[in-house]
Amino acid sequence: MNSETAKAAPLPALSDCAGEVDTLALRWKRANGPIMSLLTRFGGKLEEQLSLFPPGFRTRAETVTAAALESAYAVAKQGGKLPGTGERGTMTAAIGAGLVGGAGGFASALAELPFTITVLLHAIRREALREGYDPDDPWIMAEALRTFGSGSPVAADDGINTAFFSARVALTGPAINQMIATVAPKLATMLGQKLAAQAVPVMGALSGAALNAAFLRYYREMAAIRFRLLRLSEEHGAEAVLHHFATATAQPRLTKA
Numbered sequence: 001m002n003s004e005t006a007k008a009a010p011l012p013a014l015s016d017c018a019g020e021v022d023t024l025a026l027r028w029k030r031a032n033g034p035i036m037s038l039l040t041r042f043g044g045k046l047e048e049q050l051s052l053f054p055p056g057f058r059t060r061a062e063t064v065t066a067a068a069l070e071s072a073y074a075v076a077k078q079g080g081k082l083p084g085t086g087e088r089g090t091m092t093a094a095i096g097a098g099l100v101g102g103a104g105g106f107a108s109a110l111a112e113l114p115f116t117i118t119v120l121l122h123a124i125r126r127e128a129l130r131e132g133y134d135p136d137d138p139w140i141m142a143e144a145l146r147t148f149g150s151g152s153p154v155a156a157d158d159g160i161n162t163a164f165f166s167a168r169v170a171l172t173g174p175a176i177n178q179m180i181a182t183v184a185p186k187l188a189t190m191l192g193q194k195l196a197a198q199a200v201p202v203m204g205a206l207s208g209a210a211l212n213a214a215f216l217r218y219y220r221e222m223a224a225i226r227f228r229l230l231r232l233s234e235e236h237g238a239e240a241v242l243h244h245f246a247t248a249t250a251q252p253r254l255t256k257a
Contacts, residue, residue: 014236014240014241014244016236017232017235017236017241018244020228020232021229021232021241021244021245021248022244024225024229024245025245025248025249026248027224027225028221028222028225028249029249031217031218031221031222031225057192057195058188058192060110061110061188061191061192061195062184062185062188064110064113064114064188065113065117065184065185065187065188065191066180066181066184066188067114068113068118069117069121069145069148069180069183069187070177070180071118072114072117072118072120073121073141073145073176073180076121076122076135076141076144087126090122090123090126090216091213091216093115093119094116094119094120094212094213094215094216095209095213097112097115097116097208097212098112098116098194098198098205098207098208098209098210098211098212098213099206099208099209100112100208101113101116101198101205101212102197102198102203102204102205102207102208102209103204103205104204105199105204106195106198106199108198109194109195109198109199109204109208110195112208113191116191116212116215117187117191119212119216120148120215120216120219121144121145121148123216123219123220123223124144124147124148124219124220124222124223125140125141125144126220127220127223127224127226127227128140128143128144128227130224130227131227131228131231132231133227133230142176142179143226143230144223145176145179145180145183146183147219147222147226148183148186148187148219149182149186149187153226153229153242153245154242154245154246154249191215193211194207194208194211194215197211198211229241229242229245
């Protein structure tokens with residue numbers, strides 16, 4: 001086989017859905033802006049806030065986050081729903097949890113995490129339903145969990161992740177545990193900013209409420225983009241759709257003159 005035939009075939013050009021993928025890419029860029037501004041404003045960099053926390057904070061936060069993900073997954077798997085199933089009800093629950101969690105400083109903020117994560121997963125599952133997917137399907141549940149692990153379905157350091165939309169297979173208990181173990185540290189780092197803000201005296205409750213609202217909007221938007229890309233990939237081919245999305249979301253590289 002010569003070098004020409006050994007080359008991979010070019011990706012098929014998108015025609016019918018290129019505009020929609022571009023719109024999703026723009027939504028992704030916009031969603032990655034406000035949340036980071038809020039984290040900087042209310043929580044600051046996590047490294048600068050470590051003095052507020054007791055020893056072993058990161059380990060404790062990751063442990064609580066992993067346990068909360070397992071609990072939220074179990075509730076969702078059993079068809080559990082939160083009070084007030086509409087968008088307003090979900091937002092009210094998120095804001096209320098942030099207020100309560102921030103009122104008592106670090107301890108109450110850490111105790112509030114499981115409920116907040118459950119609220120976020122509930123919102124993510126709703127976006128799957130909007131795209132016509134069964135949120136109780138193990139495959140869709142897996143994609144819901146993956147939403148917590150990355151803002152984009154395309155891994156920046158791993159090329160085009162066509163495995164993002166893998167075959168619909170039933171996930172075993174060990175597979176779910178492994179996925180949660182992978183997602184938990186990333187989510188704990190994100191939520192660590194929230195804990196930092198909630199640990200600030202007096203402002204903790206207001207910061208917690210504001211950040212919970214921001215996190216809900218962020219992950220809801222990430223889920224909407226993720227499941228729409230999933231639908232488009234089924235219709236037009238995952239490799240072509242994700243390649244176009246990766247190109248549209250890529251940061252321009254600076255070159256020397």
